[in-house]
Amino acid sequence: MNNALVTNSSATSPLRAGMCSVSFRKLTAEDIIALALRARLQCIEWGGDVHAPVTAGAGRLKQIRDMTLDAGLSIASYGSYFRLQQHGHEDFGRVLEVMDQLGTRTVRIWPPRIASAMSTDLDWKRAIEETLAVSDLASAHQAEVSFEFHVGCLTDTVESAIRLMQSAARSNLRMYYQVYLGGDPPVKSVRSLLPWLAHVHVAHCSGAIRHSLEEGACYWIPLVQELARSGKERALLLEFVKNDSQDQLLSDASTLRRWVNESAAIPHP
Secondary structure, rough: OOOOOOOEEEEEEEEEEEEHHHHOOOOOOOOOHHHHHHHOOOOOEOOOOOOOOOOOOOHHHHHHHHEEEEHHOEEEEEEEEOOOOOOHHHHHHHHHHHHHHOOOOOEEEEEOOOOHHHOOOOHHHHHHHHHHHHHHHHHHHHHHHEEEOOOOOOOOHHHHHHHHHHOOOOEEEEEEEEEOOOOOOHHHHHHHHHHHHHEEOOOOOOOOOOOOOOHHHHHHHHHHHHHHOOOEEEEEEEOOHHHHOHHHHHHHHHHHHHHHHHHOOOOOO
């Protein structure tokens, strides 16, 4: 594993600490890489809205890939803004081209913009059909399709996320996860999603208010330990930070790296 954090010569966590480039949309890709290095992170999810849009051009995308890898970082995924029932197959084809040019095999997409509690049987029928279609298109690129776990979307609860995964039942379909407080304990939620879980977006928020990651230790430490126990390589990607502060990102990265480092002692398959 690239730049793996270890507690001793024989214990290595399967988890990687990284960041989403969308955390700092005003920075250039070069600046994002420099920040990730300062934070001693291991990987980046490149976002498709600012840093790696489908309009960027193959030359720029390959430059971003090469700069990332030359810096000793890996590319965890391509965070696209392709959305079911809003974009078509041609749009997804361009997304897959960007993914290829960045050199990653995981592309994150969005489910329909409808809360699961408001969805109808027809909404689900259409969503499953389109999920199968993008899954098949991604298979031709040996790629995994990972859905966003987000409020206001069809996959806004653990139950609705699992429903989509089980209904489509394609081997290259995955889910992301991020903590939303107020429901089941996050560790219980992530345990339910483990069979389909790709990566995790990491932040500590109460509603729209952002806090330091350290303040969410009671939620995040058990979650990190559960992920380590599963033994599967996954990226923990810092997303939005308090006050959009680079100093806060450095602090949160230090916290996350410590938790990942400590998780190396947990037995896993």
